Amino acid sequence: MSMTQQAEPAVGRPPASGPRATDGRTTRRPLVLRLLARPEVGVFLGAVAVLIFFLIAAPSLRQGSSMATVLYQSSTIGIMALPVALLMIGGEFDLSSGVAVISSALTASMLSYQLTLNVWMGVIVALIVSLAVGAFNGWMVVKTGLPSFLVTLGTFLILQGANLAVTKLVTGNVATDDISNMDGFDQAKKIFASSVDIGGVEVKITVFYWLAFAAIATWVLLRTKYGNWIFAVGGNKESARAVGVPVNFTKITLFMLVGFGAWFIGMHNLFSFNTVQSGEGVGQELIYIAAAVIGGCLLTGGSGSAIGPVFGAFMFGMVNQGIVFAGWNPDWFKAFLGVMLLGAVLINLWVQRTATRR
Amino acid sequence: MDRSSHSRSRRLAPVVAVAAAAALTLAGCSSSSGGKKAEEGGSDASAGKANTPRMTVALVTHQSPGDTFWDIVRKGAEAAAAKDNIKLIYSSDPNAGNQANLVQNAVDQKVDGIAITLAKPDAMKDVVSKAGAAKIPVVGLNSGVSDWKKLGLLEFFGQDEGVAGEAFGKKLNEVGAKKAVCVIQEQGNIGLTQRCDGVKKTFSGTTETLYVNGTDMPSVKSTITAKLKQDSAIDYVVTLGAPYALTAVQSAGDAGSKAKVATFDLNNQLTSAIKKGDIQFAVDQQPYLQGYLAIDSLWLYKNNGNYSGGGEQPVLTGPAFVDKSNVDQVAQFAAKGTR
Numbered sequence: 001m002s003m004t005q006q007a008e009p010a011v012g013r014p015p016a017s018g019p020r021a022t023d024g025r026t027t028r029r030p031l032v033l034r035l036l037a038r039p040e041v042g043v044f045l046g047a048v049a050v051l052i053f054f055l056i057a058a059p060s061l062r063q064g065s066s067m068a069t070v071l072y073q074s075s076t077i078g079i080m081a082l083p084v085a086l087l088m089i090g091g092e093f094d095l096s097s098g099v100a101v102i103s104s105a106l107t108a109s110m111l112s113y114q115l116t117l118n119v120w121m122g123v124i125v126a127l128i129v130s131l132a133v134g135a136f137n138g139w140m141v142v143k144t145g146l147p148s149f150l151v152t153l154g155t156f157l158i159l160q161g162a163n164l165a166v167t168k169l170v171t172g173n174v175a176t177d178d179i180s181n182m183d184g185f186d187q188a189k190k191i192f193a194s195s196v197d198i199g200g201v202e203v204k205i206t207v208f209y210w211l212a213f214a215a216i217a218t219w220v221l222l223r224t225k226y227g228n229w230i231f232a233v234g235g236n237k238e239s240a241r242a243v244g245v246p247v248n249f250t251k252i253t254l255f256m257l258v259g260f261g262a263w264f265i266g267m268h269n270l271f272s273f274n275t276v277q278s279g280e281g282v283g284q285e286l287i288y289i290a291a292a293v294i295g296g297c298l299l300t301g302g303s304g305s306a307i308g309p310v311f312g313a314f315m316f317g318m319v320n321q322g323i324v325f326a327g328w329n330p331d332w333f334k335a336f337l338g339v340m341l342l343g344a345v346l347i348n349l350w351v352q353r354t355a356t357r358r
Numbered sequence: 359m360d361r362s363s364h365s366r367s368r369r370l371a372p373v374v375a376v377a378a379a380a381a382l383t384l385a386g387c388s389s390s391s392g393g394k395k396a397e398e399g400g401s402d403a404s405a406g407k408a409n410t411p412r413m414t415v416a417l418v419t420h421q422s423p424g425d426t427f428w429d430i431v432r433k434g435a436e437a438a439a440a441k442d443n444i445k446l447i448y449s450s451d452p453n454a455g456n457q458a459n460l461v462q463n464a465v466d467q468k469v470d471g472i473a474i475t476l477a478k479p480d481a482m483k484d485v486v487s488k489a490g491a492a493k494i495p496v497v498g499l500n501s502g503v504s505d506w507k508k509l510g511l512l513e514f515f516g517q518d519e520g521v522a523g524e525a526f527g528k529k530l531n532e533v534g535a536k537k538a539v540c541v542i543q544e545q546g547n548i549g550l551t552q553r554c555d556g557v558k559k560t561f562s563g564t565t566e567t568l569y570v571n572g573t574d575m576p577s578v579k580s581t582i583t584a585k586l587k588q589d590s591a592i593d594y595v596v597t598l599g600a601p602y603a604l605t606a607v608q609s610a611g612d613a614g615s616k617a618k619v620a621t622f623d624l625n626n627q628l629t630s631a632i633k634k635g636d637i638q639f640a641v642d643q644q645p646y647l648q649g650y651l652a653i654d655s656l657w658l659y660k661n662n663g664n665y666s667g668g669g670e671q672p673v674l675t676g677p678a679f680v681d682k683s684n685v686d687q688v689a690q691f692a693a694k695g696t697r
Contacts, residue, residue, distance in 0.1 A: 060588040069587065069612070073580040116393030164424045173695045174429045175601070178627050182392035202612065272608070273575050275627060277601055279424020280573050287574075320577065324568065324584040333569045334545060 036355030040308035042348035047311040054322035061325040064201035074317030075210035081291035083257040085309040091234035091301030092148040096155035098284030104130045104266030105276040109176040119184040134259025138252030167278040180274040193272035217306035234301030414445045416464035420477040421450035434649030442657040454481035461485040471656030476502020499652040515651045517643035517676035523556015536563045538594040543572030582609035600625040629689040643676030
């Protein structure tokens with residue numbers, strides 16, 4: 001307030017124009033600060049900092065093919081981090097997302113193998129199963145009103161046990177059989193797990209899906225009614241309902257979106273590695289959530305973006321692979337990872353604070 | 359209430375329709391190659407059944423859920439139990455404290471014998487002495503080759519991880535490797551670390567260590583790719599589990615590296631990769647044998663007072679090398695999931 005009072009005499013504006021002048025609340029702050037206040041900009045700067053750091057520390061990272069490796073790792077996290085972020089903006093968690101990936105891959109693999117079907121049948125049934133798991137999560141959350149943390153913790157344990165028990169029951173082993181010589185496999189591999197040659201660099205197809213999904217998610221969040229609903233149900237469920245937002249529909253479909261993501265990554269795992277081990281996936285859910293939170297999504301819901309998690313996942317992949325490219329003592333690997341992530345989050349926080357300070 | 363049940367039945371209709379359509383299309387979409395139909399039928403190794411009195415034996419391991427390796431150990435144990443008229447109680451927990459509780463549980467049940475793994479020997483000391491006080495014979499398997507005698511176990515079946523690593527290192531010298539990277543899928547696991555240390559000890563070239571996140575295959579793949587790109591002098595990738603070896607082959611391809619892959623442990627897909635020449639060799643510690651012998655030894659002890667190794671030496675089940683020269687013979691058993 002005092003700023004405007006001081007500014008007036010300095011500029012020597014006639015008092016008549018006083019009422020038209022903007023007061024402190026609506027003063028347009030400098031563009032840089034306004035930009036920095038966006039949820040995804042902090043993480044963008046953090047990601048750039050990490051990238052520059054490793055480009056200096058790891059000479060072998062400075063080639064296109066190395067970058068493609070980093071992007072590949074980032075994309076397999078990032079594709080899941082997107083729906084997880086949308087769900088988080090909608091005010092809910094999904095702890096079952098890591099094992100749901102493996103459930104989907106197991107379903108497709110075992111169904112195709114045991115019934116000797118074209119693998120596309122397995123892929124379609126796996127999609128139905130994954131969406132059903134998501135719908136179940138969502139339905140339980142909206143019907144019972146229990147925290148999604150608890151509901152999906154239950155699903156997490158159920159899926160983890162079922163993955164193992166059903167695989168063992170059906171195949172007699174704890175990993176699925178190799179389906180790489182079955183009909184439709186090559187076709188599906190092209191779609192889910194192939195590489196694209198860009199200027200002599202083999203880039204995994206998941207990278208393109210990742211960016212495409214992020215673009216779609218951004219458009220949905222910012223330009224559609226459904227996007228508004230997501231922010232509304234995450235911000236305040238009751239007022240959202242009061243103004244006519246279909247809260248239950250929005251939440252259930254958000255959970256189903258996570259199911260879709262789990263299916264997609266599950267299919268990628270299956271078609272790039274031919275078999276699936278039933279014990280995999282545990283702990284991945286936290287990495288997805290971490291990527292979303294680093295990407296500026298609030299743990300409490302109602303705020304966030306789809307671009308932020310893209311950089312969050314990139315940061316995770318970059319640190320993960322950067323340590324290897326830099327050739328640091330591997331015994332410290334996890335500690336390095338933790339320090340880098342914490343550092344990146346702090347940069348993110350600092351930028352946000354600086355930008356929103358008046 | 360009325361309204362919700364009404365709309366639910368309406369919502370169910372498309373689900374039923376989809377299910378019906380799926381069932382219809384399933385029939386017309388079979389694969390002409392591979393799958394269950396192409397699988398060879400094979401029976402498990404079985405050799406009649408003993409007529410000794412029924413006894414109960416507990417097998418308590420540090421298996422984490424869904425590990426292919428432990429599945430084979432368990433199959434060996436089950437085969438021995440079926441043959442020896444034994445009721446086998448299998449339980450496992452990767453957390454040492456929980457594993458000790460499971461052993462205590464077996465002692466409380468007054469079983470006739472206990473077979474345990476000693477991944478963290480100190481944590482098992484108390485429960486093993488409790489079993490001794492209850493006059494229950496305890497045998498060791500898989501891990502703990504240097505501790506089983508100290509704890510007063512009757513006998514031990516397994517592979518000395520250090521010895522296996524050393525044999526692996528010598529084999530690397532034989533094939534003319536210059537620089538190897540040892541891929542550890544679980545940071546802080548003693549057995550895995552001992553393997554890499556053993557390789558380092560005898561391998562005349564340089565050995566580097568690489569940690570990967572074993573529960574996330576894409577991450578394993580890209581991390582190995584990154585390492586191979588970072589250091590193009592690496593000519594051998596040493597993995598410590600069969601699934602990781604198969605992934606390492608893809609990584610080498612992605613990195614454009616000429617590095618070859620060799621591994622500890624075996625499974626079905628690995629034998630075909632050895633046949634094709636994608637993987638050079640594998641060290642097998644014969645998990646089936648570990649499970650089988652541990653259970654069988656308890657039967658022998660109970661019914662005839664025997665103990666293997668004379669109570670002095672462990673019974674080593676590995677390292678047995680599998681390469682192109684003997685893979686065909688091993689493959690037929692691996693296909694059944696027992697080797």
